[in-house]
Amino acid sequence: MAKKIVNISSCFVVIGIILALGDLVTCREERRAFFVFGDSLVDNGNNNYLITTARADAPPYGIDFPSHRPTGRFSNGLNIPDIISEEMGWEPTLPYLSPELRGPRLRVGANFASAGVGVLNDTGIQFVNIIRIYQQLHYFAEYQQRLRALIGEEETERLVKESLTLITLGGNDFVNNYYLVPYSARSRQFSLEEYVPFVISEYEKVLQKLYSLGARRVIVTGTGPLGCVPAELAQHSRNGECAEELQKAAELFNPQLVRMLRELNDEIGNDVFIAANTKQMHMDFISEPQRFGFITSKIACCGQGPYNGLGLCTPISNLCPNRNLYVFWDPFHPSERANRLIVQQILRGSEKYMQPMNLSTIMALDSRA
Numbered sequence: 001m002a003k004k005i006v007n008i009s010s011c012f013v014v015i016g017i018i019l020a021l022g023d024l025v026t027c028r029e030e031r032r033a034f035f036v037f038g039d040s041l042v043d044n045g046n047n048n049y050l051i052t053t054a055r056a057d058a059p060p061y062g063i064d065f066p067s068h069r070p071t072g073r074f075s076n077g078l079n080i081p082d083i084i085s086e087e088m089g090w091e092p093t094l095p096y097l098s099p100e101l102r103g104p105r106l107r108v109g110a111n112f113a114s115a116g117v118g119v120l121n122d123t124g125i126q127f128v129n130i131i132r133i134y135q136q137l138h139y140f141a142e143y144q145q146r147l148r149a150l151i152g153e154e155e156t157e158r159l160v161k162e163s164l165t166l167i168t169l170g171g172n173d174f175v176n177n178y179y180l181v182p183y184s185a186r187s188r189q190f191s192l193e194e195y196v197p198f199v200i201s202e203y204e205k206v207l208q209k210l211y212s213l214g215a216r217r218v219i220v221t222g223t224g225p226l227g228c229v230p231a232e233l234a235q236h237s238r239n240g241e242c243a244e245e246l247q248k249a250a251e252l253f254n255p256q257l258v259r260m261l262r263e264l265n266d267e268i269g270n271d272v273f274i275a276a277n278t279k280q281m282h283m284d285f286i287s288e289p290q291r292f293g294f295i296t297s298k299i300a301c302c303g304q305g306p307y308n309g310l311g312l313c314t315p316i317s318n319l320c321p322n323r324n325l326y327v328f329w330d331p332f333h334p335s336e337r338a339n340r341l342i343v344q345q346i347l348r349g350s351e352k353y354m355q356p357m358n359l360s361t362i363m364a365l366d367s368r369a
Contacts, residue, residue: 031090033109033159035215036081037136038168040115040333044079045072045095046131047115054116054127059315060302064323064336074115076301076323077336081111081166083343084359096139106147109163112136118173119203122186126176133169137209144213160214162366164359167210170257171223173199174249175232175332192245196252200260207264211272217362219346220261221276222254224334228286230300231331234309240298242286254279258355265356274362275355281342282334285327292341297327301335 036042040054048057048071055072056062062070064077072095073079078086085092093111094101101110114131116124121132131139147156178186178195190198210218226232227246236243254277261273289297301320302313311317313330320326329335334342345353347360357365 031088031108033107033163034081034085034088034090034093035109035140035163035165036093036111036113036167037133037140037165037210038113038221039117039172040074040113041171041221042079042081042111042166042168043072043074043095043113043115044081044093044111046097046111046113048072049095049097050114050129050131052116052127052129054114054124054130056115056313060317060319061313063319074330074333075336075339076329078339079336080168080339080343080346083336083340084164084166084346087343087347088363096143103150106143106150107159110140110143112139112143113168116172116176117169118171118177119169119199119206120173120177120186123173123177126180133206134209137206137213140210140213157214161216163215163217164362165210165215165218166221167207167218168221169203169206170199170253171226174223174226174246174253178249179246192249192252196249196256199253200256203257204260204264207261207273211264211268216270216272217274217366218272219274219276219359220257221278222257223250224278224282225286226250228282228297229332230298230303230307230309230328232309233298234306234331237307240307250279262355271356274357274359276346277353277355278342281345281349281353282327282338285338285341289327293324294327294338295325299326300328300331301326302330307331 047055056074057070057072059070065071082092091108093109094105096110096112116127116130117132118124124130144156144160178184186195225247226249227243232243232246258275261275264273265271285292285294286297298307300308301323302317304310304317308318309331323335324337326335327338347358349358
């Protein structure tokens, strides 16, 4: 069926159709607050305010952003939270550390994400000064205190309860921890088969804390295809094949994450946590890039060395003329166009991509609550 744009009242009418037929609906309602936690895939500028090497504040980052300037997003343009806000008709969130996040703008929500972080506190230690996940959660509590001073206790509780949350963690716990160097501390401590459930168990604690802070609709993304990013191809691939060990890590992690989220929801008695299968979303592009209008899924638009996968994206890097033709913008991160396709699956994807429901269905269900 064709995409329909409807308002809240229309959602009441079509909710049964959505659930029965999987209709593609986006309910553009009066905005909900939107909160974002996680790593560089969703950071929209917090690391600009930190003394860290995990930054995207120099050209050509932001070359396709509306301002054509770097913003701290690890993208040529918009990232996943930006595009979700755009699709929902919401004002985009500001980084929590931004001095502009004050007064009425607090009602919009906030982005607490920080490039380089993982589930574990020792992930990303080489970046030194990043906002680790429990510090992000501390900032969320602090944010609520600031909001209470503005709109009062009852209204703050309602705003947080009715909000949407996105959290993206896990990839760095492999790329920037377990596999960062040969014989890393974590790889000596755990086999991969032991490490994955350890990370999952620690992630569960993070999500329980997020729930205790009031979040009630939380989209949790899995890791992407870790072994297929240009950075890993440059180091481990001879003929463009994905790095087997990192792919195995993603294949172990993602099903265990989905299972953990299902168990958490069962304990709570409601579908609070929604699993987004971003590995499958990425693999669609990687397996058949031409089908989605890309010319390659192996070479980064911006970088150097094999597959443009070595080092950082800098002003002296190779730079492709048309970013829309590349799955990957830099050695690790999707292009804006790839992010847009991922968001379409978050919004309207089947259970192959979103469990137990997609974002359009969430919005329609909540509109009648």
